[in-house]
Amino acid sequence: MTHSTISARASEPLSPVTAPTRPRPRALAPEPDYALEPVRKPGYLPQTDDRSPWLDGPSMPIGTPLTANTFVDVAIVGAGFTGLMCAHALARLRPSWQIMLIDALAVGEAASGRNSGYLMDVGHWQPKWGVETNRGVADLSTLGIERIEQIVEGHGIDCDWHAGGRYHVAVNARGRRALATFREGMKAMGRDFVEMDPTELAARLGTQHYTEGMHVDGGALLNPAKLVRGLAEALPESVRVVERQQVDTITPGTTHRLQAGRYQVSCSQLVLATNGFLPALGLERGRVLPFATYASVTEPLPRQPGSEAQWGVVPEEKMGATVRLLPDNRLLIRNGVRYRNPPQIGASVCAAMAKDHRASLARRFPEFADVPFSHTWGGTLGVTTNNATVFGRFGDGAWACGAHNGVGMSLGGALGHLLAHEVAGEKHTLAHLARSLPQPAWTPPEPFRSVGISAYTWFLGLLAGEEK
Numbered sequence: 480m481t482h483s484t485i486s487a488r489a490s491e492p493l494s495p496v497t498a499p500t501r502p503r504p505r506a507l508a509p510e511p512d513y514a515l516e517p518v519r520k521p522g523y524l525p526q527t528d529d530r531s532p533w534l535d536g537p538s539m540p541i542g543t544p545l546t547a548n549t550f551v552d553v554a555i556v557g558a559g560f561t562g563l564m565c566a567h568a569l570a571r572l573r574p575s576w577q578i579m580l581i582d583a584l585a586v587g588e589a590a591s592g593r594n595s596g597y598l599m600d601v602g603h604w605q606p607k608w609g610v611e612t613n614r615g616v617a618d619l620s621t622l623g624i625e626r627i628e629q630i631v632e633g634h635g636i637d638c639d640w641h642a643g644g645r646y647h648v649a650v651n652a653r654g655r656r657a658l659a660t661f662r663e664g665m666k667a668m669g670r671d672f673v674e675m676d677p678t679e680l681a682a683r684l685g686t687q688h689y690t691e692g693m694h695v696d697g698g699a700l701l702n703p704a705k706l707v708r709g710l711a712e713a714l715p716e717s718v719r720v721v722e723r724q725q726v727d728t729i730t731p732g733t734t735h736r737l738q739a740g741r742y743q744v745s746c747s748q749l750v751l752a753t754n755g756f757l758p759a760l761g762l763e764r765g766r767v768l769p770f771a772t773y774a775s776v777t778e779p780l781p782r783q784p785g786s787e788a789q790w791g792v793v794p795e796e797k798m799g800a801t802v803r804l805l806p807d808n809r810l811l812i813r814n815g816v817r818y819r820n821p822p823q824i825g826a827s828v829c830a831a832m833a834k835d836h837r838a839s840l841a842r843r844f845p846e847f848a849d850v851p852f853s854h855t856w857g858g859t860l861g862v863t864t865n866n867a868t869v870f871g872r873f874g875d876g877a878w879a880c881g882a883h884n885g886v887g888m889s890l891g892g893a894l895g896h897l898l899a900h901e902v903a904g905e906k907h908t909l910a911h912l913a914r915s916l917p918q919p920a921w922t923p924p925e926p927f928r929s930v931g932i933s934a935y936t937w938f939l940g941l942l943a944g945e946e947k
Contacts, residue, residue, distance in 0.1 A: 515749075515877040518729040521759040530829060530856035531593045532776050533704035541586050541711045542720025545742045551579040551719070553902060554737060554746035556726055556760070558582035559591035560888050561880050561895035562752035563710045564626060568899030570715045579744060581721040581737075586711045590754060590887065592704035593858035595774060595801050595813050597645065597791055598624055600697040602886040604664030605866050608917065614668045615912040620886060622909055623893030624698050627706070636709030639702040639806055645791040646675065646684070648692040650799070654946045655691050657795035662693060671696065684792065684804075685784025688843040688945075698889065700791045700803065706888075729760065731874055747876055748902050752895060754881040755822070755861030763869055765928065766919035767882040770862045771822040773829060774813035775836035775855040776805070780847055783808055798939045799946035800839045810847065812836040814947050818932040820925070824857030832857070839947060860885055867917035870894050871901070878902055882919060 553569060555562045558580050566580050582589070600621045605613055631640060649658040665672050675683075675692040711720055721739075728738040735749040751760055755769035784804065792802040800814035815832045817823065833855040841848035861869075861882035868890070869881045880898050883891040893909075900907040922928050940947060 515731045515874040516761045517731060518761050520727065530854055532854040533592055533702055534587050538585060538587065538708065540722060541708065542722055545721055545724055545739055548743045550745045552576040552746065553578045553748040553750060554744050555580045555750040555752055557752035557754065558586045558711060558720065559589060559752065559754060559891065560707060561754065561891040563707065564892040564895035565750055565752060565899045566714055566718045567630060568896045569903060570717050572899060572903040572905055574717060576717065578718045579721060580718055581724055581726065581739065583725040585722045586720065587704040587708045590858045590860055591707040593856060594703050595803060595811060596701050596703045598627065598698040598701060598888045599645065599886060600624055600889060601665065601670060601695065603795065604661045606660060610667045613664060615915065616890065617668060619893040619909060619912055620889035622896065623889040626896050627892050630710060630713055634709065634713040636706065636713065638706035638709055641700045641789055643700065643790065644694055644696040645793055646680065646692050646694055647793045647795055648680065648689040649795055650688060650690055650945045653942060654794065654796040654799060658691055661795050683785050683787050684790060686843045700789065703888065731877055735876065749877045750898065750902065751879040752881065754883060754887060754891065755859045757861065757869060757879060757881040762873060762879050763919055765922050765924065766863060767869060768818060768862045769820060769822045769859050771817050771819065771824050771857045771859050772813060773815040773832035773855065773857045774811060775833050775852040776811045777809050777847065777850045778853050779808050780810065780850060784844060794946055796943050796946040798943035802843065810840065810844065812839045814839055816936055818929060818936065820929065822859040824859065829855045829857055842945060860887065863919040864922055865917055865920040867919045868894065869919060870898065870913050870916060
């Protein structure tokens with residue numbers, strides 16, 4: 480897909496851009512608690528490397544670089560699942576609007592293309608939320624899956640889509656308690672599942688490590704980088720994608736102004752869809768926390784472990800290991816989480832994490848313990864201490880969405896879709912669910928935050944034991 484170049488409204492760098500007098504749509508979201516403040520320099524920026532297996536090798540550019548000052552109706556910062564689904568919906572709702580999707584990295588290089596590839600309707604049960612809020616999050620995630628699947632099918636996106644469900648599992652007593660809570664939550668929401676005993680799990684997965692489990696249909700296992708790049712390539716021509724362009728400053732106003740390198744982007748509506756990087760742009764500082772998680776993937780195994788050619792395992796214990804058997808008969812292990820500001824996913828950290836992943840692999844598949852890892856990588860996600868999500872308006876014509884707590888493909892995609900309706904002033908039958916989500920909780924200032932979170936995650940890891 481070739482994206483059309485949006486004509487610049489000025490020819491020289493840094494010169495003023497005059498916006499046309501287009502009225503802003505009526506806002507359906509409630510009044511914001513505070514306005515978006517000017518951003519003079521992002522607090523930290525996304526990192527990337529070539530260690531992820533999903534984008535193994537250079538990718539072709541999507542879109543066009545900035546070459547002049549530009550005015551657009553809507554500028555969306557962040558080309559992950561939230562930003563992309565927002566752009567898709569906005570282009571459908573307002574086909575005459577000119578939309579720009581801008582990202583500091585190439586599409587697929589950040590967290591959206593570095594995760595484990597689980598598109599889930601129900602991730603985990605949050606007991607403090609109660610049935611209705613948990614059901615609302617599940618309904619929103621289902622909306623995200625349906626919208627993504629519709630685009631995948633409509634545009635023939637090849638992303639290794641596998642709709643075989645997933646296994647929620649436990650190893651020790653702590654994990655079994657967490658799984659029991661999840662089971663009761665699924666029953667309360669009226670969601671179907673199939674109980675699995677250790678013998679059935681061992682036959683299907685090829686490991687005797689798990690003592691209890693459930694098979695849950697819904698969603699898909701896939702290649703996240705192929706999906707996110709396919710979504711970008713499927714955007715209509717009214718959306719211009721600008722990759723590898725850092726936004727240096729944001730000046731809110733009647734017309735919002737973004738300084739991106741030499742050039743200025745002016746817009747009537749501004750959407751920040753940067754997930755864990757919202758605090759770097761001045762929103763929800765101390766509430767949205769950028770966590771780094773890590774994964775390793777093996778070389779192809781000498782044989783298939785169990786009866787199923789590919790599968791995905793989700794631990795109900797918070798610090799447990801996520802495990803996938805990929806279509807090419809490789810095992811993916813994800814565990815390990817670190818809070819740093821800015822996040823750290825460099826080579827030294829990944830080397831240390833690979834040792835933990837090796838131990839996790841040996842516990843589950845001792846016969847494959849010596850199969851080399853081909854890749855070890857990290858990625859950044861947005862987390863809140865109460866699993867809440869950011870969604871809504873943060874000033875006149877300024878909107879934000881992020882902190883999806885590890886389910887950014889489905890929930891983030893749904894919230895991006897719904898945020899587009901808010902920006903366009905259009906109603907959606909599920910908008911009330913997004914607006915009713917819990918607000919992010921406060922955390923202590925630094926250095927107490929880092930010390931406390933590091934100690935807490937270390938302690939949780941200790942309690943997890945063989946779940947890791």
